[in-house]
Amino acid sequence: MSGLAATGLTCIKRDRVLFDSLSFSLQPGQLIYLRGPNGAGKTSLLRILTGLSQPDAGDISYCGRPLSYKFFHNLIYLGHKLGLSMAFNALENLSFWCAQHQTPVQAPVLYDVLNELGLVGLEDVPVKYLSAGQQRRVALARLWLKPAKFWIMDEPFTALDTKGVALIEEVFAKHINSGGAILTTSHQALSPRAGEVTLFDLEYQL
Numbered sequence: 387m388s389g390l391a392a393t394g395l396t397c398i399k400r401d402r403v404l405f406d407s408l409s410f411s412l413q414p415g416q417l418i419y420l421r422g423p424n425g426a427g428k429t430s431l432l433r434i435l436t437g438l439s440q441p442d443a444g445d446i447s448y449c450g451r452p453l454s455y456k457f458f459h460n461l462i463y464l465g466h467k468l469g470l471s472m473a474f475n476a477l478e479n480l481s482f483w484c485a486q487h488q489t490p491v492q493a494p495v496l497y498d499v500l501n502e503l504g505l506v507g508l509e510d511v512p513v514k515y516l517s518a519g520q521q522r523r524v525a526l527a528r529l530w531l532k533p534a535k536f537w538i539m540d541e542p543f544t545a546l547d548t549k550g551v552a553l554i555e556e557v558f559a560k561h562i563n564s565g566g567a568i569l570t571t572s573h574q575a576l577s578p579r580a581g582e583v584t585l586f587d588l589e590y591q592l
């Protein structure tokens with residue numbers, strides 16, 4: 387069994403059942419677009435899938451086994467918060483993140499990625515002085531830096547301009563074509579540029 391599989395997942399928050407007996411899998415070469423209204427439970431589901439929180443019932447497995455370092459080593463999780471230090475600049479933030487993820491990176495590679503994201507010239511500016519879209523670009527630079535097969539992302543397009551959205555959709559398509567797997571939420575539709583998409587709708591349960 388390859389990929390990430392969820393079986394019988396149930397999540398309850400403040401006495402409300404967000405989802406119940408949910409089963410699905412994310413396989414290499416697949417882009418799943420998780421949709422749903424505010425409060426449906428998308429973030430709660432992503433947090434369970436990435437091991438950040440526990441379901442009230444059900445199991446998650448990776449290649450047929452419980453989640454372990456093998457999965458985390460092969461995962462990039464980008465939450466809807468940026469996960470950046472506002473006092474650090476882009477280079478410092480990304481170097482720190484790479485060290486945390488045991489992903490050695492050379493300065494020229496970091497500059498190339500910042501160039502790709504239109505951030506050259508801003509690399510030594512504390513992130514708190516960047517625009518919202520520029521901050522999002524710094525957070526998304528991680529996609530270029532860690533050779534992880536599984537990308538799980540919560541609203542990665544927030545604050546990006548149209549060129550930024552197009553750039554990320556193209557990176558999605560490239561990742562999928564090279565055998566990667568993506569699960570992402572977004573409140574805006576993915577364009578065909580992102581490639582073939584599997585829709586996954588989470589309804590708001592009263």
Ligand SMILES: Nc1ncnc2c1ncn2[C@@H]1O[C@H](COP(=O)(O)OP(=O)(O)OP(=O)(O)O)[C@@H](O)[C@H]1O
Nearest residue numbers: 399400404422423424425426427428429430431466
């Ligand atoms: N730790 C928590 N404690 C209590 N309630 C929580 C907790 N986390 C989430 N919730 C509740 O669970 C519900 C689902 O939240 P969640 O963030 O998963 O939704 P979402 O689908 O990602 O929404 P959005 O589109 O607004 O980001 C919300 O009503 C929220 O208040």
